[in-house]
Amino acid sequence: MGTSAYLSEIKEALAFIERYDPGEHTGRPPRLYTETVKQLNKYGVLAASFADSEDSELAIAAISLKNELAAFRIKHMPAWRKNWAVTLKDKGIEARAFGRKNRSLDVIGGQFADYSAILKIRQTIGAAVEILRFSRINFRQYHGAEEYDYFALGAPPDEVL
Secondary structure, three states, X not given: OOHHHHHHHXXXXXXXXXXXXXXXXXXXXXXXXXXXXXXHHHHHHHHHXXXXXXXXXXXXXXXXXXXXXXXXXXXXXXXXXXXXXXXXXXXXXXXXXXXXHHOEEEEEOHHHHOHHHHHHHHHHHHHHHHHOXXXXXXXXXXXXXXXXXXXEOOOOOOOOO
């Protein structure tokens, strides 16, 4: 693929960011959040690949994309995490995102007295939790429970591509 094709892809990515409407996810299935983040990750790889290009036009466009992606993630990821947690009710999972930038996830249900239930839920939502960059997941038996099981996930900050 030639330089002009990569430049075209970068311009397409910048156009996606510019025309993004946050309302398009409201009330939608949870997979739309993860699909959008996967697309952003592809754009991030593209930006990182050409930020040091010898072609100055391509390098400038790639750096611009990298900066726009970081700002976009910082702005939208907290709301996506919060909205995604709410959509889990459709799967019969009661959850809420909370904390700084909604990076923690509470999953609530009496079944979490049994560790096999925790494992099953982690398998069900694990990929999305990783993609959406939650840093911690708590399993509580009921709202306000002081005792709970948690897992620190080590997700990178939103601005990291």
